[in-house]
Amino acid sequence: MATITTTITINSTDLLTDELSLSTTATLTTAGTSTGLTGTAGLARKKTGNTSEYTLFAAASYTDDKAHKAYLKNTSTTAAQYFIVEVAGAVVGRLYAGDWALIPWAADTTSTNCDIDITPSAADMTLEYMLFTDE
Amino acid sequence: MATTTAAVTLTSDLLSDEMSVNATTTCMKAGTTADGLDGMEYGYLDLVTGDEYDLIGATPTASKASKLYLKNHSTDETYFVAITQGTQAIGKLYGGDWMFIPADFHDAAGEIAVTANGGTNKICYALFHEGITKDASA
Numbered sequence: 370m371a372t373i374t375t376t377i378t379i380n381s382t383d384l385l386t387d388e389l390s391l392s393t394t395a396t397l398t399t400a401g402t403s404t405g406l407t408g409t410a411g412l413a414r415k416k417t418g419n420t421s422e423y424t425l426f427a428a429a430s431y432t433d434d435k436a437h438k439a440y441l442k443n444t445s446t447t448a449a450q451y452f453i454v455e456v457a458g459a460v461v462g463r464l465y466a467g468d469w470a471l472i473p474w475a476a477d478t479t480s481t482n483c484d485i486d487i488t489p490s491a492a493d494m495t496l497e498y499m500l501f502t503d504e
Numbered sequence: 505m506a507t508t509t510a511a512v513t514l515t516s517d518l519l520s521d522e523m524s525v526n527a528t529t530t531c532m533k534a535g536t537t538a539d540g541l542d543g544m545e546y547g548y549l550d551l552v553t554g555d556e557y558d559l560i561g562a563t564p565t566a567s568k569a570s571k572l573y574l575k576n577h578s579t580d581e582t583y584f585v586a587i588t589q590g591t592q593a594i595g596k597l598y599g600g601d602w603m604f605i606p607a608d609f610h611d612a613a614g615e616i617a618v619t620a621n622g623g624t625n626k627i628c629y630a631l632f633h634e635g636i637t638k639d640a641s642a
Binding site for chain 1: 506507508509510511512514515516517518519523525527530531532534535536537539541542544565567568569570571573575579580581584586587589590591592593594595596597598600601602603604605606607608614616630
Protein backbone atom coordinates (compact mmCIF):
# COMPACT_ATOMS: atom_id res chain seq x y z
CA MET A 370 0.00 0.00 0.00
CA ALA A 371 1.26 3.43 -0.83
CA THR A 372 1.84 5.72 2.10
CA ILE A 373 1.55 9.47 1.79
CA THR A 374 2.34 11.41 4.92
CA THR A 375 1.78 15.09 5.50
CA THR A 376 3.33 16.96 8.38
CA ILE A 377 2.64 20.51 9.44
CA THR A 378 4.70 22.44 11.94
CA ILE A 379 3.61 25.86 13.17
CA ASN A 380 5.97 27.81 15.37
CA SER A 381 6.03 31.25 16.87
CA THR A 382 8.09 32.67 19.68
CA ASP A 383 6.37 36.02 19.86
CA LEU A 384 2.78 35.75 18.67
CA LEU A 385 1.69 34.89 22.19
CA THR A 386 3.38 35.62 25.47
CA ASP A 387 4.31 31.96 25.60
CA GLU A 388 5.99 30.08 22.80
CA LEU A 389 3.73 28.38 20.28
CA SER A 390 4.77 25.07 18.81
CA LEU A 391 2.41 22.74 17.00
CA SER A 392 3.26 19.75 14.87
CA THR A 393 1.13 16.96 13.54
CA THR A 394 1.39 14.25 10.91
CA ALA A 395 -1.37 12.60 8.94
CA THR A 396 -1.29 9.63 6.64
CA LEU A 397 -3.63 10.30 3.74
CA THR A 398 -6.24 7.58 3.40
CA THR A 399 -9.25 6.91 1.25
CA ALA A 400 -12.63 8.03 2.52
CA GLY A 401 -13.67 6.14 5.65
CA THR A 402 -10.87 3.56 5.58
CA SER A 403 -7.26 3.10 6.68
CA THR A 404 -6.19 2.36 3.11
CA GLY A 405 -3.72 4.86 1.72
CA LEU A 406 -4.45 7.08 -1.22
CA THR A 407 -2.85 5.69 -4.37
CA GLY A 408 -3.41 8.35 -6.98
CA THR A 409 -1.82 11.67 -7.72
CA ALA A 410 -2.12 14.32 -10.38
CA GLY A 411 1.59 14.89 -9.91
CA LEU A 412 3.66 17.77 -8.74
CA ALA A 413 3.47 20.54 -11.31
CA ARG A 414 4.26 24.19 -11.88
CA LYS A 415 1.97 26.52 -13.74
CA LYS A 416 3.09 29.88 -15.02
CA THR A 417 0.19 32.22 -15.61
CA GLY A 418 0.38 34.47 -18.60
CA ASN A 419 -2.27 36.93 -17.52
CA THR A 420 -4.64 37.71 -14.68
CA SER A 421 -7.46 35.51 -15.92
CA GLU A 422 -9.02 32.76 -13.84
CA TYR A 423 -7.58 29.29 -14.40
CA THR A 424 -9.18 25.98 -13.52
CA LEU A 425 -6.57 23.99 -11.68
CA PHE A 426 -8.62 20.88 -10.98
CA ALA A 427 -11.99 20.15 -12.55
CA ALA A 428 -14.32 18.23 -10.24
CA ALA A 429 -15.84 16.33 -13.14
CA SER A 430 -12.46 14.68 -13.77
CA TYR A 431 -12.33 13.04 -10.33
CA THR A 432 -14.55 10.80 -8.24
CA ASP A 433 -17.23 12.78 -6.45
CA ASP A 434 -17.48 13.06 -2.67
CA LYS A 435 -14.09 11.59 -1.75
CA ALA A 436 -11.04 12.42 0.37
CA HIS A 437 -8.85 14.16 -2.20
CA LYS A 438 -6.20 16.60 -0.97
CA ALA A 439 -4.78 19.51 -2.93
CA TYR A 440 -1.44 21.16 -2.24
CA LEU A 441 -0.80 24.66 -3.60
CA LYS A 442 2.15 27.02 -3.27
CA ASN A 443 2.66 30.54 -4.57
CA THR A 444 6.34 30.73 -5.57
CA SER A 445 6.35 34.50 -5.99
CA THR A 446 8.85 36.52 -3.97
CA THR A 447 6.97 39.79 -4.47
CA ALA A 448 5.00 40.31 -1.28
CA ALA A 449 1.99 41.95 -2.90
CA GLN A 450 1.42 39.17 -5.43
CA TYR A 451 -1.24 36.64 -4.59
CA PHE A 452 -3.46 33.96 -6.04
CA ILE A 453 -7.16 34.04 -5.26
CA VAL A 454 -8.16 30.43 -4.57
CA GLU A 455 -11.74 29.49 -5.30
CA VAL A 456 -13.65 26.27 -4.78
CA ALA A 457 -16.94 26.04 -6.64
CA GLY A 458 -16.73 29.72 -7.42
CA ALA A 459 -16.49 30.72 -3.76
CA VAL A 460 -13.36 32.55 -2.70
CA VAL A 461 -11.55 30.50 -0.07
CA GLY A 462 -8.70 32.93 0.35
CA ARG A 463 -5.56 34.52 -0.98
CA LEU A 464 -2.22 32.80 -1.23
CA TYR A 465 0.41 35.51 -0.94
CA ALA A 466 4.03 35.20 -1.97
CA GLY A 467 5.60 32.08 -0.49
CA ASP A 468 2.35 30.86 1.06
CA TRP A 469 1.20 27.27 0.72
CA ALA A 470 -2.04 25.44 1.46
CA LEU A 471 -3.26 21.89 1.92
CA ILE A 472 -6.97 21.74 1.12
CA PRO A 473 -9.34 18.80 1.57
CA TRP A 474 -11.34 18.52 -1.62
CA ALA A 475 -14.56 16.58 -2.13
CA ALA A 476 -14.65 17.14 -5.92
CA ASP A 477 -18.37 17.57 -5.39
CA THR A 478 -20.45 17.51 -8.55
CA THR A 479 -23.82 16.99 -6.87
CA SER A 480 -24.92 20.61 -6.69
CA THR A 481 -22.25 22.73 -8.29
CA ASN A 482 -19.07 21.61 -9.98
CA CYS A 483 -16.60 21.99 -7.16
CA ASP A 484 -13.66 23.00 -9.36
CA ILE A 485 -10.55 24.49 -7.80
CA ASP A 486 -9.78 27.73 -9.62
CA ILE A 487 -6.99 30.24 -9.22
CA THR A 488 -6.73 33.87 -10.26
CA PRO A 489 -3.30 35.52 -10.14
CA SER A 490 -3.03 39.15 -9.06
CA ALA A 491 -0.39 39.75 -11.72
CA ALA A 492 0.67 38.20 -14.97
CA ASP A 493 3.61 35.79 -15.06
CA MET A 494 3.19 34.32 -11.61
CA THR A 495 4.00 30.69 -10.86
CA LEU A 496 1.99 28.23 -8.79
CA GLU A 497 3.25 24.83 -7.69
CA TYR A 498 0.53 22.28 -7.08
CA MET A 499 -0.20 18.64 -6.51
CA LEU A 500 -3.35 16.61 -6.06
CA PHE A 501 -3.57 13.38 -4.09
CA THR A 502 -6.61 11.53 -5.34
CA ASP A 503 -9.05 9.09 -3.81
CA GLU A 504 -10.19 7.12 -6.86
CA MET B 505 6.29 42.13 14.63
CA ALA B 506 5.05 38.66 15.39
CA THR B 507 6.75 35.90 13.43
CA THR B 508 4.77 32.72 12.84
CA THR B 509 6.11 30.07 10.52
CA ALA B 510 4.15 27.23 8.98
CA ALA B 511 6.04 24.36 7.40
CA VAL B 512 4.73 21.39 5.49
CA THR B 513 6.41 18.14 4.52
CA LEU B 514 4.83 15.76 2.03
CA THR B 515 6.47 12.38 1.63
CA SER B 516 5.38 9.34 -0.29
CA ASP B 517 6.37 6.00 -1.75
CA LEU B 518 3.51 6.35 -4.19
CA LEU B 519 5.86 6.72 -7.13
CA SER B 520 8.68 4.43 -8.18
CA ASP B 521 11.05 6.98 -6.66
CA GLU B 522 10.62 8.56 -3.28
CA MET B 523 8.91 11.92 -3.22
CA SER B 524 9.48 14.62 -0.68
CA VAL B 525 8.18 18.17 -0.80
CA ASN B 526 9.04 20.73 1.85
CA ALA B 527 7.76 24.27 2.07
CA THR B 528 7.89 26.89 4.79
CA THR B 529 6.12 30.19 4.92
CA THR B 530 6.21 33.04 7.37
CA CYS B 531 2.64 34.15 7.89
CA MET B 532 2.69 37.81 6.89
CA LYS B 533 -0.02 40.42 6.72
CA ALA B 534 -1.43 40.95 3.26
CA GLY B 535 1.04 42.33 0.75
CA THR B 536 3.97 43.02 3.04
CA THR B 537 7.21 41.47 4.22
CA ALA B 538 7.47 43.88 7.12
CA ASP B 539 4.71 42.74 9.43
CA GLY B 540 3.49 39.29 10.42
CA LEU B 541 0.00 38.13 11.32
CA ASP B 542 -0.46 39.15 14.93
CA GLY B 543 -3.83 37.70 15.91
CA MET B 544 -4.86 34.17 16.74
CA GLU B 545 -8.03 32.34 17.72
CA TYR B 546 -7.68 28.78 18.91
CA GLY B 547 -10.11 26.04 19.84
CA TYR B 548 -10.17 22.38 20.83
CA LEU B 549 -13.64 20.95 21.13
CA ASP B 550 -16.08 18.12 20.62
CA LEU B 551 -18.28 18.52 17.58
CA VAL B 552 -21.51 16.58 17.85
CA THR B 553 -23.29 15.21 14.83
CA GLY B 554 -26.32 16.76 13.28
CA ASP B 555 -25.92 20.50 13.00
CA GLU B 556 -23.64 22.69 10.97
CA TYR B 557 -21.57 25.16 12.98
CA ASP B 558 -19.66 28.25 12.02
CA LEU B 559 -16.10 27.48 13.00
CA ILE B 560 -15.07 30.99 13.92
CA GLY B 561 -17.31 33.05 16.18
CA ALA B 562 -16.00 36.30 14.77
CA THR B 563 -15.60 38.11 11.49
CA PRO B 564 -12.00 38.52 10.38
CA THR B 565 -11.13 41.55 8.32
CA ALA B 566 -11.96 40.86 4.68
CA SER B 567 -9.53 40.21 1.85
CA LYS B 568 -6.55 39.70 4.08
CA ALA B 569 -3.97 36.96 4.43
CA SER B 570 -5.58 35.00 7.28
CA LYS B 571 -4.70 31.31 7.59
CA LEU B 572 -6.86 28.58 9.05
CA TYR B 573 -5.51 25.34 10.52
CA LEU B 574 -7.96 22.57 11.35
CA LYS B 575 -7.35 19.01 12.47
CA ASN B 576 -9.80 16.19 13.06
CA HIS B 577 -8.49 14.34 16.13
CA SER B 578 -11.00 11.50 15.83
CA THR B 579 -9.40 8.09 15.91
CA ASP B 580 -12.23 6.36 14.10
CA GLU B 581 -11.37 6.39 10.41
CA THR B 582 -15.03 6.49 9.40
CA TYR B 583 -15.68 9.73 11.25
CA PHE B 584 -15.30 12.93 9.30
CA VAL B 585 -15.95 16.62 9.45
CA ALA B 586 -17.50 18.14 6.35
CA ILE B 587 -16.08 21.56 5.52
CA THR B 588 -18.38 23.99 3.78
CA GLN B 589 -18.15 27.59 2.74
CA GLY B 590 -21.49 29.27 2.38
CA THR B 591 -23.60 26.44 0.97
CA GLN B 592 -20.82 24.82 -1.00
CA ALA B 593 -18.99 21.66 0.08
CA ILE B 594 -15.24 22.14 0.07
CA GLY B 595 -14.00 18.82 1.39
CA LYS B 596 -13.97 16.29 4.19
CA LEU B 597 -11.47 15.86 6.99
CA TYR B 598 -11.43 12.26 8.16
CA GLY B 599 -10.03 11.14 11.50
CA GLY B 600 -6.41 12.27 11.70
CA ASP B 601 -6.57 14.60 8.68
CA TRP B 602 -5.59 18.24 8.89
CA MET B 603 -5.81 21.23 6.58
CA PHE B 604 -4.12 24.59 6.31
CA ILE B 605 -5.88 27.02 4.02
CA PRO B 606 -5.96 30.71 3.25
CA ALA B 607 -9.10 32.16 4.77
CA ASP B 608 -10.42 35.26 3.11
CA PHE B 609 -13.78 35.60 4.89
CA HIS B 610 -14.55 38.23 2.30
CA ASP B 611 -18.23 38.41 3.20
CA ALA B 612 -20.92 36.51 5.10
CA ALA B 613 -20.83 33.77 2.48
CA GLY B 614 -17.15 33.28 3.20
CA GLU B 615 -17.77 31.77 6.62
CA ILE B 616 -16.23 28.36 7.09
CA ALA B 617 -18.65 25.88 8.63
CA VAL B 618 -18.15 22.36 9.93
CA THR B 619 -20.47 19.38 10.32
CA ALA B 620 -19.57 16.22 12.22
CA ASN B 621 -20.43 12.86 10.68
CA GLY B 622 -20.25 9.33 12.05
CA GLY B 623 -20.17 10.40 15.68
CA THR B 624 -18.80 13.13 17.88
CA ASN B 625 -15.61 14.40 16.28
CA LYS B 626 -12.91 16.12 18.33
CA ILE B 627 -11.38 18.97 16.40
CA CYS B 628 -8.62 21.46 16.93
CA TYR B 629 -8.41 24.71 15.00
CA ALA B 630 -6.36 27.85 14.88
CA LEU B 631 -7.05 31.00 12.91
CA PHE B 632 -4.09 33.29 12.34
CA HIS B 633 -5.33 36.72 11.33
CA GLU B 634 -4.68 40.43 11.23
CA GLY B 635 -7.84 41.65 12.85
CA ILE B 636 -11.32 40.40 13.70
CA THR B 637 -14.65 41.81 14.74
CA LYS B 638 -16.26 39.73 17.43
CA ASP B 639 -19.81 38.65 16.65
CA ALA B 640 -22.39 40.60 18.59
CA SER B 641 -24.02 38.94 21.56
CA ALA B 642 -27.44 37.53 20.67
